[in-house]
Amino acid sequence: EIVLTQSPGSILSLSPGERATLSCRASQSISSNYLAWYQQKPGQAPRLLIYGVSSRATGIPDRFSGSGSGTDFTLTISRLEPEDFAVYYCQQYGRSPLTFGGGTKVEIK
Amino acid sequence: QVQLVQSGAEVKKPGASVRISCKTSGYTFTKYTVHWVRQAPGQRLEWMGWINPDNGDTKYSQNFQGRVTITRDTSATTAYMELSSLRSEDTAVFYCARDLTGRTVSAFDYWGQGTRVTVSS
Numbered sequence: 001e002i003v004l005t006q007s008p009g010s011i012l013s014l015s016p017g018e019r020a021t022l023s024c025r026a027s028q029s030i031s032s033n034y035l036a037w038y039q040q041k042p043g044q045a046p047r048l049l050i051y052g053v054s055s056r057a058t059g060i061p062d063r064f065s066g067s068g069s070g071t072d073f074t075l076t077i078s079r080l081e082p083e084d085f086a087v088y089y090c091q092q093y094g095r096s097p098l099t100f101g102g103g104t105k106v107e108i109k
Numbered sequence: 110q111v112q113l114v115q116s117g118a119e120v121k122k123p124g125a126s127v128r129i130s131c132k133t134s135g136y137t138f139t140k141y142t143v144h145w146v147r148q149a150p151g152q153r154l155e156w157m158g159w160i161n162p163d164n165g166d167t168k169y170s171q172n173f174q175g176r177v178t179i180t181r182d183t184s185a186t187t188a189y190m191e192l193s194s195l196r197s198e199d200t201a202v203f204y205c206a207r208d209l210t211g212r213t214v215s216a217f218d219y220w221g222q223g224t225r226v227t228v229s230s
Contacts, residue, residue, distance in 0.1 A: 036216035045220035098156040
């Protein structure tokens with residue numbers, strides 16, 4: 001099973017307008033760049049942000065971007081808006097079982 | 110618009126089974142794989158398995174093998190997930206989600222609202 005480790009491990013404290021950089025490291029190479037990012041707010045289902053490492057899902061603003069390859073991936077939020085404070089998960093879907101990272105919470109500083 | 114609407118919260122005793130439904134609308138049900146995901150309190154999201162609604166093919170995570178069964182009713186455009194031999198660790202919110210690219214395995218673009226299952230004696 002591919003284990004995904006996200007960093008910072010738990011909480012990233014930032015102010016609105018700042019840049020957020022979230023990392024996801026895989027225990028083995030993810031084939032065909034099958035890596036996605038989700039945002040989850042309390043009491044809500046996850047929301048797809050990025051798939052295929054860098055493709056934005058429908059309706060996702062361009063302040064969200066994804067990059068990386070192999071085992072190291074990054075989600076960048078260029079300028080945090082108030083609605084961006086949430087938990088973010090990475091997911092690999094290149095190999096079964098599909099797996100998720102442990103999440104990074106982006107909180108208001 | 111695409112919608113996945115799940116059945117309501119459940120309270121079960123250890124050893125019992127739970128069956129959750131996921132009613133879909135707004136798209137052709139048979140053209141998109143449906144996945145199920147568990148989220149226990151304070152735990153990461155955990156993929157349980159998927160079903161190809163067109164032919165009923167399924168694939169399950171080994172972590173749930175033998176306890177989970179995913180089925181579908183194409184006439185009702187609904188997918189179901191049954192989890193048996195429930196234990197306290199199954200206290201969680203369960204989600205169904207649609208596959209982004211159709212009858213393959215990809216990211217999940219639409220999600221149900223979640224169904225909370227509480228396992229308690």
